Amino acid sequence: MPTSRIALACALVALIATSQPVTAQSRAAENGATTTAPGTTEAPRPNRSVTRHSGTFNGVRVDYRAITGETFLTDEAGKPKAAIFSTSYIREGNDPNRPVTFLFNGGPGSGSLWLHMGAFGPVRVGIPSDARDDGAPPYPMLPNPDSLLDVTDLVFIDPVGTGFSYAMPGTDPSEYWGVTQDARSIAQFIRLWLNEHGRWNAPKYLGGESYGTTRSAAVLNQLEGQYNDVALNGVLLISTVLDFGAGADTPGNEVSYALNLPSMAATAKFHGKIDYPGTVEQLTAETRQWAMQTYLPALMQGNALPPEQRATVRAQLSRYTGISEAWLDRADIRITPQRFYKELLRDRGLTVGRLDSRYTGVDADSAGEGPDNDPSFYGIDAGYTAAMNAYARSTLGYETSRNYVTIGGVRGWDWRLNAGRDSDTYMNVAPYISTALRENSGLRIFVGQGYYDFATPFFAAEYALTRSGFPRDRIQFEYYDSGHMMYIRDEDRAKLSRDIRAFIRQR
Template identity: 55%
Template sequence: MIRLMTAALGAVLLATTVQAQENSGGDIPEPRVYESTGQVNANGTRVRYTVTAGETYLRDADGNPTASIFSTTYIADGHADPRTRPVAFVFNGGPGSASLWLHMGMFGPQRVALPNVQDDGAAPYNIVENTHSILDVADLVFVDPVGTGWSRPLGESEGDDFWGVNEDGESLAQFIRIWLTEHRRWNSPKYLLGESYGTLRIGSLLNQLEGSYNDVAINGVALISTVLDFRYDDTSEGNDIGYVGLLPGFAATAWYHNQVDRSAWNNDLEAFLAEARTFAIEEYMPALMHGVTLPADRQARVVRELSRFTGLSEDFLTRANMRVSLRRFQRELMRDEGVSVGRLDARFTGVEVDGVGEDPETDPSFYGIDGSYTAAMLDYFTRTLGVDMTEFYTVIGGVRGWNWDAGRSGNNNYINVAPWIARAMRQNSDLKVLVAQGYYDLATPFFAAELMFNQPGFDQDRVQFRYYEAGHMMYLHEPSLEASTADVRALIAN
């Protein structure tokens, strides 16, 4: 253990020393780039490709480097005409997460195969050819924003210059423009694929790319585990709509763990969730709006229905004033069994030592997978792609002090980038939107996304929802991996 801690500390100190030299105005080395070739059987097609993993420098108006963006680009062989070969830029979330999850879980040529939904255990992990990769229909660019992976500020720049809704969008829009120029792909069909905060990033990117006369028009976006308007899943005091956005996700979780009477819906999950949606909008939301003026008999009826859908006791729901936060639900649903359910993926459960605690110890659906993805990504970089960078690789959590302002007035507002997507759709008749949601995702609930896209401004004919019996990272579930990659492939291939 001491040896491992010493090695990790050495890597962090090396990375800190390199960044300190760069930020002090010292000589900035040339970008490091690693090229190799490979092949993958993607959707039944043998695709040979060139992969470029390396750094791209962002620059200020005077040409001085401001940041290094690490990305991994896959260019398939045999496509000479850029007009017929799409390119997709892929981001994960956080904010502050590198792109390893979608890279090694969903779209890249290799992926982690996890046999146990509860725990990835320890190395060695099973890394296999990803036959579900979408390299058959698009070239891929996996991008790590500043503060994630090996991406970092340079020169006089600080992390704060890049850590915010607008700041992040500006820097990644610059990267995309540089990439399109260097690869001569301005006339290629272009797609943005993002997961979690990566979906909010897509909203910001569309504002940066299509919100001025210097347009980069986008053909389509895939919003994987969507969060664009935080009102619909935030249960801060006074925001009752957040409880409504969460309710059908709570119901799906209770169904999965057999905490509701499935026979009442003939064991039909879709019918159950359809009724949960209707209850949430037509009965639950009006009851919350009434507040303390809600008649006692009506409250009792709503509480009974809440219990029927969520598996929580009527007594608990009454004492909670019919308002159950996500963390309370995670802890309460299976308290009698001594476990809490996951936030990112409610199929996961974690043992709770404190039998009366209000909140879960941590998220079992994150610690159940993080070791495997980190090891798989770095093993792939170092052994397969030949990347020999020794600086600390930041999987998640490398950013701080995120600027959520995004042009809002005051401080008591919820971030909402949905209007930027709606505007882009109005001004770009080719822009299509795929919304991919896992039923058991409590971090970015499927019903919250539905409520948001039901608002005026979107061209509903170009918004397509797809659902999977999985969580936030639906690719952890093999049938959902197959279905979700097929849906993204269809978005790109029309």
């Protein structure tokens, strides 16, 4: 074994104090829960494993249990309808007042492996930090000193149809595939978890990434908008999408062109397509102001925009985006993200990423309108998928024949709110957050955004959360010099960890 492999193995042994092989019998002894033996008629029981570990996080040594496996969601008669897979990291000592944070990713249809194996779990997958492809296996599995286990217990949740979660035979999984349906199931899981672990009076945090921020708002409504309240101390919104109407890149929606512009300017600067002497923070501040005060009013005039004003806007738009005035003139001074990915580096034969525009890719040809694929997704997905499957089955001792559904495990998503009483053409869950803030004086919101993220642009997140009805003093914005998954950049993973740790300690 090469020296580097030996060092890595030793590091993992040091991280994992005790991790015994787990059988169905040992799970039953510790959890009172096993899967049903083949050929029996006994009611199914959740499949779980429990292992014990130690690690150092933010310089603090923590002994903790990892509880990995299923929680059954039941109907009113107590019959299991779905199994939610989760991984809970609980500090030894059973402190009923220790904070707990519930985390999930987005999609909809994505498992929680991204936040789990990339940002906050005690072990992470090591992939390149500088926007390069993750290559082929084996991928390094590294102790993660940036995990939040020094300040909070962590529960990573896979919604139905993602990860190892599934609907029981006889249950239509579409019962869980919708904004409200999904949120209701996650809120049910959280209540069950609080019951099981005796944590009803503990400080509670909810966190999601991408569509997981949409889910966070909807779950917040399910937890705090009912008579049986579960009050939260904080919500973590990482790469935020709340107002789908404002962010829709469709003809006639002029707001989206303005909301995408600062991300385009940051990307153009990163790739050397514009000559801007200041920092990315200064550039994005300048483009925000110009977009709202000059660009959007011009777009809203449509074909009534005077030619001289159009020429002035076109010239400035070119200076901010690196796209030629001739192209902008043909595009009617409107740039969709899909066309920007292809046009910005067309002269180099490259496209830029959607999730993270620092990444570049090479298409089959350079003449098309949009890229073949997103280089910032295919540049990282293999490493995360391999890591989650290997880690769950080995270190966490979870035995299953199921495939871990990384992303894409749901279909026919119901985007309507309030059981269809609200139209799905302008889906906006931000009001759930403003209502919760007004009705819970102890609730605070953390918003983390990457400058190079076109899936959930930072300006769109600001737009959704700075409207009337939102108390600005309880919403904290933080920014990162990376994209949608800012934690893949080493410096930003450390910053994200520091920022959230400080946010939790402020209570």
